[in-house]
Amino acid sequence: MAARKNSELDTSATTATLRPSPPPRLELDAATVRKARRLSAKLGRPVVDLAGSHTTVSVERATLRLAGLAGADHERVPWVNHLVDAVRDQVGLEHGVSTPVWDALRRDEAPDLLTLAQKASAGSVRFRIPEKKGERTPARRAATAAVRPGLAKIDRQRAARDRLIARLGDPDHRPWIYLIVATGDIYEDMPQAQAAARAGADVIAVIRSTGQSLLDYVPEGATREGFAGTYATQENFRLMRGALDEVSKELGRYVRLTNYASGLCMPEIAALAGLERLDMMLNDSMYGILFRDINPIRTFVDQRFSRQVHARAGIIINTGEDNYLTTADAVEAAHTVTVSQLMNEYFAREAGLPDELMGLGHAFEINPEVPESFRMELAHALLARQLFPDAPLKWMPPTKHMTGDIFMGYLLDGFFNLVGAMTGQSILLVGMMTEAVVTPWLSDRDLALQNVRYVQRAAGGLTEDFRPPPDGFIQTRARQVLGEAVDLLEKILDDPAGDAARGVPLLQAIADGTFGHMKRPADRGKGLDGVAAHAEGYHNPVIELLEEDR
Structure with missing residues (x-):
């Protein structure tokens, strides 16, 4: 098939409408916007300090x-977990694993990292924290040298x-059309993803198998038996990236790939995504806390590391604010x-992510x-667009009030578009009229894409004409x-209860159920036993190199 320079959304009659004018301006008080960011930074700084003074098993x-250790034993337990x-x-995690691991290698406990992990799983390796600088420094230098090739591969993938x-x-x-594909079988996902790209999708998201976020390990290899999704593995990443590269060349446009860097293995999945050239990753600072009951401290430590990796890899993060609603x-x-x-903006910037990699979320x-x-939805969407003008915002379709009436659902999706x-x-994540009925078929996706195409062709230039009056409903609601x-923000910071033990008011707000009506105390939740204070x-040579190179 001859390559086409533009997607099926583009026609000679509609090219102008597909390059919309800047969105309408809200008359927001500039001092109020500055105050909001100042308060957010004040609220976020103690969380960053907490994250920077702890590590986790996943980090x-x-x-x-990133030092090259891969694979799993006969029971499919990864070697990184064993080590x-x-x-x-x-010896504990308090000093990190790199010093005791490379100290053991220097003492000839094993000839290489894989053999060391195998021997460690059998209990035949003795680890220590070297007390003498003359022993500690060479081990750390060796660890730093070992992770450099992993970061170099991430750099090469970004350049590719x-x-x-x-x-x-x-x-x-704009917007890019974002479509979910996930059958549970990566070999079924690939042709479906290619078909979606040919039908006009710009971003393909492979949703994860149900419950993977609560696994404290990353499965190995290509998988064919996921549940309501496909397992996120390095091999699955590689296979899907290859399939989308093929269809990108066929279509004459680069098709992006999305997966999920969340849950108990957030840092590992972020690293694997960088190594296999994923383009977007779901990565929200509080989603795992609120909706998966993962310990708050574990989550904040893991998300900081993962975002540092995303920044290095040039991966756009997608945050999960839609879930609150x-x-x-x-x-x-x-x-x-x-x-x-x-x-999310504050935490992302602190980790080194520029605004153009912040796919902040919101929803219809x-x-x-x-x-x-509908007017309120317009106000909320305009507010997000104006507060974060350089961020590639991710606009999420209706789900909560989809009843199974596919005709009403199709209309709601049209309003959303x-x-x-x-x-x-x-x-724009494509909404499905069969939401709440069945997992969508390819035919459902095709109808949904037709909805998007119609709206974009018919109304893609409305940003040029739509100007809400200064004191009208939309402007007033946004303010x-x-x-x-x-x-x-002021209430959280002024709460006299706070988190007295740690001086981190955001942790208390999360414990109180401020976000999404989910109460998640800092001393509970899944994965707490995998956290250690420095x-x-x-x-940690990876963190050291990432922060040096910012």
Whole structure:
């Protein structure tokens, strides 16, 4: 098939509408916006300090993966798990694993990292924390040398993406059309993903198998038996990336690949994504805490490391604010979405992610029975667009109020697509009229893409014409939500209860159920036993190199 320079969304009659004007401007008080960011930084700084003074088993396993340790035993337990567990059992995680591991290699406990992991799993390796500088320094130098090739491969993959985009081109339209494909079988996912790209999708997301976020290990190899999704593994990443590279060349545009860097193995999956050239990763600072009951400290430590890796790899993160509105009312809790977006922005910037890699999330989730619901959706979408003008915002479709009435669902998705066109969203996740009925078939996806194409062709230039009046409903609602967000930030910071033990007010707010009505105390949750405070002299060569090169 001859290569086509543009996607099926582009036609000679509609090219102008597919390059919309800048979105309408809201008349927001500049001092209020500055105050919101100042309060967010004040709230976020103690969390960053906490994350920077702790490590986790997954951070240490990711470090070993970047040093080249891969594979699993006959029971499919990864070697990185065996090695980190052995170090933790003998000397703890407080100093990191790199010093005791490379000290053991220097003492000829094993000839290489894989053999060391195999011997450690059998209990035949003695680890220690070398006390003498003359023994400690060479081990650390060896660890640093060992992880450099992994980071170099991430750099090469980023450069390869840039070359492909320069050669094949990016879609000429906004928003990018984001479509989920996940059958559970990676070999079924690949042709479905290619078919979706041919039908107009710009971003393919392979949703993970149910429950993978709660596995404290990363499965190995290509998988064919996922549940409501496909397992995130390095081999699955490699296979899907290859399939999308093929269809990118066929279509004459670069098709992006998304997966999920969340859950108990967030740092490892981020590292594997960088090694296999994924383009986007779901990576929210609080999603795992609120919706998977993962320990808050574990999550904040892991997300900081993972975002540092994403920054190095040039991977766009997608945050999960849309999930708050599935458990809380989308009108009453709209300001909590704004607060979360501001916190995600702060944490991302602190980790080195520029604004153009921040796919901050928001959603079309107001009950359609609410009067003026469409106008409120416009206000919320415009507020997000204006607060984060350089971020590739990810606009999420209706799910909570999809009843199984596919005709009403198709109409709601059309309204959702229209808001995306009118407010200049960057990434649009395609809504399915069969949401809440079945896992969508290819035919459902095709109808959904037809909906998107119609709206983009018919209304893609509405940003040029749509100007909400200064004191009208939309402007007033946006200012109200921003004001409520500032009030909430002030309330969290001024809470006399706070988290007295750690001086981290955000942890107390999460424990109180401020976000998504989920109460998650800092001393509970899955994965807490995998967290360790740094001892004096903690060393992680990956973090050291990532921070040196920023």
